[in-house]
Amino acid sequence: MAVNAVLKQRMADLGLTQEELAGRMNAALLEITGRPGDVSDRTVRNLVNGATRRPIGRTRKALEAVFRCSLKDLGFECPSTPAPPEGPVERRQFITAGTALALSSAAPALSAPRRIGVSDIERLHHRFADVVANDHRHGGQLVIERKAAALADEALALQDSGSASQRIRKQVFASAAAFRSSAMWAAIDGRRFEDATGHMGVAQQLAEMAGDPYIKFRIWSHAGTMYRHMGRPADAAAANDVARKLSITRQDPLFASLGLARQGAIHGAAGDGTATRRAFDQAQDALLRADPEAQRPVWMNAFYDQAELDSLALSAYLAFGDFERAEAHGHRCLAALRPHMHRSKAIATTRVARAQLEQGDVEAALASAMSVPSDAAVRHARVVGMLRAFGSRLETIAPGTALAHTWTQYARDTWRQPR
Structure with a gap:
């Protein structure tokens, strides 16, 4: 041949x-x-x-x-039967200054091509930081998912706009994978699991092309969280294990801590109290050993700290019924949350309310639930679902009481607001 x-x-x-x-x-x-x-x-x-x-x-x-x-x-031999003509491919309109960018490769230009370099990568990093910041403020919104997906396609289109070194091309693929993983997370947070699964497949493919262990960790760790929210703890544990076995968890205790904390949340969802406590003890130890000055991706620096560890512990202990311990972690989380973590604050406050309710402290639970910012109570799919479950549980625990009536009226007024 x-x-x-x-x-x-x-x-x-x-x-x-x-x-x-x-x-x-x-x-x-x-x-x-x-x-x-x-x-x-x-x-x-x-x-x-x-x-x-x-x-x-x-x-x-x-x-x-x-x-x-x-x-x-x-240089190929054409098939004897011509392929049928294809209809036009409708290309996505990317979020740029009114410019449509194609995903597929462009033919080499007749003039000298531009050189893709560090400044292009820095621009992608800045736009990714904006996506992460918007996620922490609003979380789960379809507009965030779509913007992140469009920016992933824009990053891929950059590959075809000029020449570049192998190192730069891998960084472009890593940026595209990072944007797709943000689209995946927004879909998870918004309870659009089918869309999240689609983003996951693309993100994993791009991460392999990039060869970037940090973004691989993010994608597989997100996958574990997605399966946990879908009620599939075995799949969640398997996906999270892929993240935990990457070399960066041995090199940086902060990544090890996040992997262990999310494993603890998965154990909590599965009802395994012993494994949950062990995982969070190990996660806490790893967090204390992590160097706060180490260089890490922007997405890691933006969210994982003691508050997030306590947030995951709150979720885990609430899931298997240790309500007192859940509430304690919830208060620690709320006390330590950074100001920009609006979405995390709403979720933690809602979970604290549920932990208080399950302990019979109905008045405190009602006060906590009603303190959730109205924007999150109306627009964030996860928060809305948890507040509705809180209301149903309140009706079971304190049916016909003045407190139950107060909540019913509050919920009616809140969810009547335009979305």
Whole structure:
């Protein structure tokens, strides 16, 4: 079999390795079909070494999308039956200054291409920091999910706007994966689990292309949280274990602490009190050993600290019925939360209210629940669901009382507000 010299030269012109071409073909298939591609390094190797002379189906579509030319122009034998013409692909409109950016690769420009460099990466990092900040303020909103997904596509489009070193290209893929993981988290927080699963698949694929252990940790840790909220503790533990086995948890105790704290929350959801307490003891020890001055990704610095550990402990102990311990962690969390953590404050306050209610302290529980900011009580899917459950439980514990009537009136007035 003869090497496909034309394809090999085309790859060289774009500075693509076999691994990178596989990644671009998968990205092109995602754009064309709406589903992640499954092109592997082996697929590309067979295309280059001549083992595959007549690529068909999804492989053909991906090649033609990446190189913007026909199979014949790539040195392949065309199938005897021409492929049916495809309808136009509707491309997403990205959130930029009114500019639409295409995901699939562009043909090399006739003029000298621009050089993608550190300044481009810094710009992506700044925009990612904005997404993280908006999430902490508002959380779970569809607009955050869509913006993060669009920025992921914009980052991928940057790959095709000029030449770049391998190091820079990997950082671009890492940025795209980070944006997708934020879209995934917004969907989880908004209880849109099917959408979250779709974002997860794309994010995992991009993270592999980036080879970035930090973003891999974030994605798999989010996956564990997603499955926990879906009531699938076994899947949650398996996903979180992937995050915990990454090398960064051995190198940085802060990542080890987060992995253990989320494992504790999963044990709590599964009703295993002993494993929950052990996990949180280990998470606390690791947190105390972490160097506060170490360099870490912006998303980690923005949210994980003692308050978040206590928030996860509050969730865990509330789930398996240790209400006194849950409330104690809740008060510690609220006392330590940073000012920008609006979403976390609303969630913790709602959980404290439930812990107080389950201990029979109905008046304090009502005061806590009614102190949740109205914006979160109306617009945040997770908070809304927990407050409705609080109301149902209040009716069971204190039916027909003045306090129950007060809550009913408050809830009616609150949820009557326009959303």
